[in-house]
Every structure is written in structure tokens, then in C-alpha cells.
Amino acid sequence: VPLYLPILFGTVREGRRSLALARYVEERLRTREDVTTRLVDPVDLPIENLRLRKWEMPDPDERIVAYSAEMERADGFVVVTPEYNYGIPGTLKNMLDVIFREWNRKPFGIVATGGIAGGARAADMLRQVIAGLRAVTVPRHVIVHDIENAFVNGRPKDEAALDALLQPFFADLEWYARALQHARRTWPAPA
Ligand SMILES: Cc1cc2nc3c(=O)[nH]c(=O)nc-3n(C[C@H](O)[C@H](O)[C@H](O)COP(=O)(O)O)c2cc1C
Numbered sequence: 001v002p003l004y005l006p007i008l009f010g011t012v013r014e015g016r017r018s019l020a021l022a023r024y025v026e027e028r029l030r031t032r033e034d035v036t037t038r039l040v041d042p043v044d045l046p047i048e049n050l051r052l053r054k055w056e057m058p059d060p061d062e063r064i065v066a067y068s069a070e071m072e073r074a075d076g077f078v079v080v081t082p083e084y085n086y087g088i089p090g091t092l093k094n095m096l097d098v099i100f101r102e103w104n105r106k107p108f109g110i111v112a113t114g115g116i117a118g119g120a121r122a123a124d125m126l127r128q129v130i131a132g133l134r135a136v137t138v139p140r141h142v143i144v145h146d147i148e149n150a151f152v153n154g155r156p157k158d159e160a161a162l163d164a165l166l167q168p169f170f171a172d173l174e175w176y177a178r179a180l181q182h183a184r185r186t187w188p189a190p191a
Contacts, residue, residue, distance in 0.1 A: 010081030010092035020151040022080040071102035076177035083114035083122035103133040107176035110141040118145035
């Protein structure tokens with residue numbers, strides 16, 4: 001059975017430049033053997049500032065129910081996010097906070113972008129948040145500098161260089177996804 005590794009995109013900002021990066025990550029991850037994926041775009045989800053978590057909602061929106069089920073069946077995740085003011089966008093935090101069990105004991109691979117620092121501080125912050133989800137982060141991450149100039153007409157300016165970063169990152173994520181899938185099936189989670 002192929003691994004299911006959906007890509008969570010972190011922003012709904014108008015004119016978001018990092019969408020080209022998320023789409024490129026999706027295109028490349030799709031070509032990996034024994035992997036299926038999909039770009040999960042928060043513009044398609046009714047996720048705003050958190051009022052209730054999914055399991056607290058008396059009548060959850062069907063899109064939230066579908067999101068929960070999709071994350072439940074996922075074996076791991078790639079997060080593609082820009083850095084806003086040294087941190088992750090509020091949208092991404094809300095996407096992560098609205099469900100919980102679905103993330104537990106699964107691996108997250110991080111692709112972050114920004115200006116000169118390339119989103120490194122957002123990547124670091126995301127590791128703290130993911131620990132709170134009782135999930136794990138793949139040690140290797142991918143940082144894309146200067147997103148406003150890194151893509152032209154939706155394609156990376158230096159496609160070979162970006163792909164050279166992505167391939168070993170995907171290989172690591174797949175390794176953790178297989179290892180943790182096996183572990184979750186073999187050993188029940190301690191209380
Ligand atoms: C609210 C806001 C805060 C930003 N803060 C940072 C930052 O802390 N570090 C950084 O490298 N770039 C920062 N930038 C620049 C963004 O990385 C750059 O504008 C990028 O295009 C944002 O991604 P987006 O276009 O997909 O929203 C910020 C941009 C916005 C809109």
C-alpha cells in the first residue's frame with residue numbers, strides 16, 4: 001500500500017507567493033514511488049480562528065469532517081509554509097489546532113520559506129508546535145530563501161538545486177512514515 005503523505009499549505013494570504021513552492025513540492029512528491037499525496041489548501045477549509053475543536057463541535061461542517069478523516073488515514077505530512085514575523089502564519093496554527101488525535105505519532109516534514117532567513121524561524125517554531133501535537137518532526141528540513149524571487153511563472157529559478165534538496169528530504173520523511181506506521185500497528189500507544 002502506498003504511503004499517503006498530504007501537503008499542508010500554511011497561508012490564505014492574497015497573492016501568496018509560496019503557493020508556487022507548495023505546488024512544486026506536490027509535483028515532485030507525486031513522482032516518488034509508493035507515495036500518494038494531495039495539496040491541502042486552507043482556502044478550501046472553513047478554518048478560521050479556533051472556537052471549537054472538531055470533537056467539540058455539535059454539528060461539524062462536512063469539510064472539517066472530511067479533513068479529519070483524511071488526516072486520520074495519512075501516514076505523515078509535509079508542511080509548506082511562509083514565515084510571518086518570525087513565526088508561522090495563524091492559519092497554519094489553526095489548521096493544526098482544530099484536530100489532535102489525527103496527528104499523534106506521525107511524522108511531519110517541514111518546508112519553510114521567507115526572505116533572507118528563508119523561514120528558518122518558522123521551521124523552528126513549527127517543531128515546537130508539532131511536539132504539542134504528540135507528533136514527530138523529520139530532522140532534515142528544506143528552507144527556500146527569497147521566495148519572492150525564487151520562482152518565475154510558477155517554476156523554480158533553479159529547479160535542479162531545489163529538487164536536490166527535496167529528494168533526500170522526501171526519502172527521510174518516507175523512512176519515518178514507514179517506521180512509525182509499523183510501530184503504531186505493532187505496539188499500542190502507551191497511555
Ligand atoms: C505578515 C508578513 C510577515 C512577514 N514576516 C517575515 C519574516 O518574519 N521573515 C521573513 O523571512 N519574511 C517575512 N515576510 C516576507 C515573506 O516571507 C514574503 O513576503 C513571502 O512572499 C510571504 O509568503 P506568501 O507570499 O506566500 O504569503 C513577511 C511577510 C508578511 C506578509
